[in-house]
Amino acid sequence: MEVSQVLHMNGGVGETSYANNSLLQQKVLTLTKPIREEAITKMYHQSMLPTTRGLGIADLGCSSGPNTLSVVSEVIKTVEKLCQELNHESPEYQVFLNDLPRNDFNSIFRSLDNFKEKLNKEMASRFNGPCFFLAGVPGSFYGRLFPPKSLHFVHSSYSLQWLSQVPEGLENNKGNIYMASTSPSNVLKAYYKQFQRDFSLFLECRAREVVEGGSMVLTFLGRKSDNPSSKECCLIWELMAKALNYLASKGIIKEEEVDSFNIPQYSPSPSEVEEEVLKEGSFEINRIEVSPVSWDATYHNDWNTMENDEFSASEILASDCGHNVAKCMRAVAEPLLINHFGSEAIIEDVFKEYQEILTHYMSKEKTEFINVTLWMSRKV
Numbered sequence: 001m002e003v004s005q006v007l008h009m010n011g012g013v014g015e016t017s018y019a020n021n022s023l024l025q026q027k028v029l030t031l032t033k034p035i036r037e038e039a040i041t042k043m044y045h046q047s048m049l050p051t052t053r054g055l056g057i058a059d060l061g062c063s064s065g066p067n068t069l070s071v072v073s074e075v076i077k078t079v080e081k082l083c084q085e086l087n088h089e090s091p092e093y094q095v096f097l098n099d100l101p102r103n104d105f106n107s108i109f110r111s112l113d114n115f116k117e118k119l120n121k122e123m124a125s126r127f128n129g130p131c132f133f134l135a136g137v138p139g140s141f142y143g144r145l146f147p148p149k150s151l152h153f154v155h156s157s158y159s160l161q162w163l164s165q166v167p168e169g170l171e172n173n174k175g176n177i178y179m180a181s182t183s184p185s186n187v188l189k190a191y192y193k194q195f196q197r198d199f200s201l202f203l204e205c206r207a208r209e210v211v212e213g214g215s216m217v218l219t220f221l222g223r224k225s226d227n228p229s230s231k232e233c234c235l236i237w238e239l240m241a242k243a244l245n246y247l248a249s250k251g252i253i254k255e256e257e258v259d260s261f262n263i264p265q266y267s268p269s270p271s272e273v274e275e276e277v278l279k280e281g282s283f284e285i286n287r288i289e290v291s292p293v294s295w296d297a298t299y300h301n302d303w304n305t306m307e308n309d310e311f312s313a314s315e316i317l318a319s320d321c322g323h324n325v326a327k328c329m330r331a332v333a334e335p336l337l338i339n340h341f342g343s344e345a346i347i348e349d350v351f352k353e354y355q356e357i358l359t360h361y362m363s364k365e366k367t368e369f370i371n372v373t374l375w376m377s378r379k380v
Contacts, residue, residue: 015327024297024328024369025158026067031291032157032219032373036071037078039215039286039375040153044082046213055079055091056151056211060141061159062097064104069115071155073122080123098137098145102335105136140164142201146209154206154216160199161221163264167194170262175245178237178263179229188228195266199276207282210378216283222267222372224290232370233267236295239361240329243354252349253341261340263333270372283376292368295358296321297328322359326351 057075062068072095083090097108137145141156142164167190173183179191206216223233231238241258248255270288277283298320330351338344361367 022063022065022067022328022331024293024295025063026070027293027297028219028371029067029070029157031293031371032217032289033074035287035289035373035375036074036155036217039217039377040075040078041082042286043152043213043215043377044079044086044088054094055153056094056096056146058096058098058137058146058151058154058209060098060145060154060156061162062099062103062108063159064099064107068097068108069111071157073115073119075153075155076119077123096135096137096146096151098139098141100140101138103138105138108136141205142198144205144208148208149211151206151210152214154210154214155218156216157219158221160202160218161265161267163191163194163266164198164201165194166262166264167191173262174259175241176238177241177244177258177261178265179234180238180241181229181231181234183229191266192228192272195268195272196276199268199273200280203277203280203282207280207378212378212380214378215375216378217373217375219371219373220268220273221265221369222273222290223269223370226269226271228266228269232368235367236325236329236369237263237265239357240333240350240354242357243350246353247346247349253346257341261337263336267370268372273372273374277374277376282379284379286375286377287373288375289371289373291371291373293371295362295367295369296324298324321362322355322357325358325362326355329354 057072059068059071072093076093079093080090082088097105099105139145141159167187169190170187173180173187176183176187179188210216221233223230225232228234244253244258244261245255247253248258270290274285274288277285330347334347337347337350
């Protein structure tokens, strides 16, 4: 599988589109907003300002839909507020939006006029700096994307867990589509080594593109545990594997096709992220934060405020939860499934079975994703 040519979220604005099934990602952006604001504030108070009037902002893995421009809006509002407080001239905002080539960039470009109009209304007379969307930048962030020293603030959320390729040597991971409790140790090692190679290359590339004193805030779908096959990061894919294996048992898909399907993703722990940053050496870590978010973001506030002994899954409409999570995962995984199994005809069967499995599991267990958010600065 050529990941860079296959991986993308479902485009458009239909029922199964990412645009209409990205509430989880929106919740994560809300959770991590304070650390982004602090990063920008620190950069300005330490006078790490552009030597020209242009402030370079890049969102890596921007996807499409309502979340795509929310961080850009947030950054501009924070900077404008700081400029007023510090009596600084507003910069010109130079925005770069990056994702892989199959991303729905057309939807983004069609939304830009509305975005600027809404921003002007929200900011009223306080918005003084012109905003230029210089480019949609199709390409892998595991390579160079921007000119040297052109970026002041880099953001990425729920993108860096995706690997540049499926790790090699997974032939004995039969019955699984990702790391799992039954995966051999060589499979876990292969995934980790691929993450190390990819994230190290990411840091090397960004080190050349970010100005000294510039900031990056990166949020991974990660884990707290030291065990890379722990449920907190692997269960969501184990349950999809269960659905695929069921369809294989019914002859709808081939067993060997399931055995050869592997998700190009790695959910790192905070210590694994920190280790790669320290090894590469170009960035100073300001903070690493870990936060949970429910699989079904609709119930985020309820589930995350309950203690385990207080949690009662019977109070949650499990069928709704399974439906919501299945739609969210479909928006993410459908292109990978179609590419591997070669048919759109199986998709309804896959996600019908997956929804039933999710509903059953979520009626009994509390389910959460783990976010690992890294804030770092380019060393001076």
